[in-house]
Amino acid sequence: MDLENQKRVKELSDQYGAENVIIVLGAAESEAAGLAAETVTAGDPTFAGPLTGVSLGLRAYHICEDEMKSEVAEQVYEDQVSMMEMVLDVDSIKKEMSAIRSEHCKF
Amino acid sequence: MLKGAKVVVIGDRDGIPGPAIEECVRSAGAEVVFSSTECFV
Amino acid sequence: MNSVIQATGYILAHTPDMLVHNGTTQTAERAANPQSEYLQQMPRYLRNYQQAIEYLPNQTYIGNLTPEQLAQIDQPWYDKKAEGAVRFGKFGEIMPQDEFLLLMQSCDVFDLVWLSKTFVECTKPRLSSHPLIGEDILSKIKDGVEQESVERYVHVEHAEPLYHLGELVGFVKRAHDVDINLSAHVMLENLVSKATSVLALLHLIHRAGIDKSAVSYVIDCSEEACGDMNQRGGGNFAKAAAETAGLTNATGCDIRAFCAAPAHALILAASLVSAGTHQNVVVTAGGCTAKLGMNGKDHVKKGIPLLEDVLGGFAVLVSKNDGVNPxxxxxxxxxxxxxxxxxxxxxxxxxxxxxxxxxxxxxxxxxxxxxxxxxxxxxxxxxxxxxxxxxxxxxxxxxxxxxxxxxxxxxxxxxxxxxxxxxxxxxxxxxxxxxxxxxxxxxxxxxxxxxxxxxxxxxxxxxxxxxxxxxxxxxxxxxxxxxxxAASEQQIRSMIAKAMREFAENMMREQR
Structure with missing residues (x-):
């Protein structure tokens, strides 16, 4: 994850309390989604950014996951995201995200 | 889960961009506290 | 009337040492973590020039392989090679780093690029045999300086080092003592962009078979900015590259829109030609040192070569409709x-x-x-x-x-x-x-x-x-x-003439 974004995530987690913050991702690939999720839960796996060695354990979801989709207004989801369900490998993203959450998420 | 939550959006230019995710989570009653779009190329 | 694309030129310059020293992934890593495993392992994953030439996507870029042919070959491509691959292709070439450094010097008109004597002596004969590089460009290559001078500028005078095969062979001086927009780092980036653009222009003109003086406008659509501290993106890469390439009759400007800029520039070029403002407009762009090795960490981690070791350039000639070209x-x-x-x-x-x-x-x-x-x-x-x-x-x-x-x-x-x-x-x-x-x-x-x-x-x-x-x-x-x-223009003219006649007749009738 971009270093500046890592910095902001850390600041916001400190400011609002990790239990109140949810990270919502839009990654095109399951690998990238997994890396971002790992960064905001276990810490930066690339050892490059401010979240290196910092395990925030935040809740992280991809916008295409059912937990998110079910809460978003139907028409908004249709207009903003639905077409990408035909493009992205949603199943593999779901699998990757839930694996990371069950291992590293603290909330 | 989203209602009243502080949401950080990390979009992807080649996936779902940040502003599109913002619209989604706001419709679910979340507060977007930061939004960014990443570009891998 | 729509304009046409009359010709294109595509070039690459293989610059592995620039990947190591100028790519931002590497410079950021060196600043944050100079002893990192990545930096230590990196040299083993660099490709030599022959490997870069034999790389299937590179051969496609210069036109020796069509996208269709490339698609027939199973991915990944980095472990395969294009048999019998050569430097020159239908659309351009893949220039080696040493010759590119000389070309870069010939693109510098402010005495900023200096190369060591032995390096110039060793490389100049090869660049001299380049089919498209003439005396106008070769004459700008300096004889070279002593190695001690190179070391001094790099270590004392804030110059940006230039390496070839791991050896320090020259430097780019800063163009101003305090202006960060003219720092050695910025000047290197900009001169690289200019030189790759010039090479693409030379191939384009050659392929188009037109007189250099026929080009009246050049649009640069790269992603660098040139200027000083009072106008950071003042410009103008287009005219600077046109000058070195010998397009004496051209002026031009830079168009910036991140990666969308080439498409913006082509639409503008087409509009300039359609409007009759210009007959031949060239859209050009050089390459970017910062992006070299951008994904290098992942490549090394996965044990694959550092594939982002080439600078790219292209040029397109947009001309008045000839009834033939697209x-x-x-x-x-x-x-x-x-x-x-x-x-x-x-x-x-x-x-x-x-x-x-x-x-x-x-x-x-x-x-x-x-x-x-x-x-x-x-x-x-x-x-x-x-x-x-x-x-x-x-x-x-x-x-x-x-x-x-x-x-x-x-x-x-x-x-x-x-x-x-x-x-x-x-x-x-x-x-x-x-x-x-x-x-x-x-x-x-x-x-x-x-x-x-x-x-x-x-x-x-x-x-x-x-x-x-x-x-x-x-x-x-x-x-x-x-x-x-042409026919419809004539029709329009006769329609206007007819309408004018009718109008005049009506006026006269009314006056009566």
Missing amino acids: EIDTFLSGRHTVGTGSSPQAVITALVTEPLDRGGLKITDIDKYSVEMQNPDITKPAGAGDVPLSNYKMIAALAVKRGEIERDEIGAFVEKHGMVGWAPTQGHIPSGVPYLGFACDEILQGKISRAMIIGKGSLFLGRMTNLFDGVSFVLRKNTGAQEEC
């Missing part, structure tokens, strides 16, 4: 506007279906779409996926939403209307334009009749807006519009 149809041009929104379906609608609807065309009426033709060999191991493939899927998904194809036809659509990516991850270089050379050939051969060129840009990276950007246009078979247009 036309740029600016009527079928799409644009992502401020109000479009950022959802992928809104973006693809704006760029693809809005212009097609205007022309009464369906998504499937375009034979080939040229999107961001990023080489998947580079992006996939970095977790960024296959960029062109996902773009094609987006277009197909929109076609499904519009009921133009069935959902189970997405794969077939992608195969038929898409291509595999072959361009290096140099930002603007892969963006729509790498296909133009092939598209012109395929249209002239009657293999396809319409291609859509799409440029997209991540404006938000500049932190001035959260918006994304994109524009598109259609390249199509020449319809012989030249004659049609």
Whole structure:
């Protein structure tokens, strides 16, 4: 994850309390989604950014996951995201995200 | 889960961009506290 | 009247030492973690010049292999080689680093680039035998300085070092003591951009077979900025490169729009020619040192070579309609506007279906779409996926939403209307334009009749807006519009004459 974004995530987690913050991702690939999720839960796996060695354990979801989709207004989801369900490998993203959450998420 | 939550959006230019995710989570009653779009190329 | 694409030129420069010393992934790592494992392992993963030449996507970029032929070869491509591959191709060449450093010096008019004596002596004879580099350029190469002088400038005078095969062979001086926009780092980046653009221009002019003086306007669409502390992006790469390339009759300007800039520039060039303002406009761009080795960490981690070791450049000649060459149809041009929104379906609608609807065309009426033709060999191991493939899927998904194809036809659509990516991850270089050379050939051969060129840009990276950007246009078979247009012009003239006559007669009648 971009270093500046890592910095902001850390600041916001400190400011609002990790239990109140949810990270919502839009990654095109399951690998990238997994890396971002790992960064905001276990810490930066690339050892490059401010979240290196910092395990925030935040809740992280991809916008295409059912937990998110079910809460978003139907028409908004249709207009903003639905077409990408035909493009992205949603199943593999779901699998990757839930694996990371069950291992590293603290909330 | 989203209602009243502080949401950080990390979009992807080649996936779902940040502003599109913002619209989604706001419709679910979340507060977007930061939004960014990443570009891998 | 639509303009035409008369010729294209595509070049690469293999610069592994610039990857090590100037790519931002590496410079950032060196600043944050100088002892990192990545930096230590990196040298073992660099490719030599022969390997860069034999790399299948590079051969495709210079036109020796078609995208269709490349697609026949199973990925990954980094473990295969193009047998009998050569430096020069149908569209241009892959220049080795040592010759490129000399070319860079010849592009410098402020005595900023200095090379060691032995390096120049050893390299100049080879550059002298280059078929397109004449005495005008060779005469600007200096004899070279002593090695001690090189060391001193690098260690004492804040010069940016230039390496070849790990050896310090020269430097780029800063152009001002305090102005950061003229620092050695910026000057190196800008001179590299200029030199790659010049090389692309030389190949373009050669391929077009026109007199250099016939070009009256040049548009640079790279992603660098040149200027001083009072005008950071003052410009102008276009005119600077045109000067070195000998386009004495040209002026020009720089167009910036991140990776979307080449498509913007081509639409502008086409409009300038259509309007009759200019007859021959060249769109050009050089390469970017910062992006060298951008995904290097992932490549090394996965044990694959550092594939982002080439700088890219291209040049396109847009000319008055000759009744033969493929036309740029600016009527079928799409644009992502401020109000479009950022959802992928809104973006693809704006760029693809809005212009097609205007022309009464369906998504499937375009034979080939040229999107961001990023080489998947580079992006996939970095977790960024296959960029062109996902773009094609987006277009197909929109076609499904519009009921133009069935959902189970997405794969077939992608195969038929898409291509595999072959361009290096140099930002603007892969963006729509790498296909133009092939598209012109395929249209002239009657293999396809319409291609859509799409440029997209991540404006938000500049932190001035959260918006994304994109524009598109259609390249199509020449319809012989030249004659049609001439005829209709005559018709219009006679219609006007008739109307004037009638008007005059009416006036006279009324006066009576």
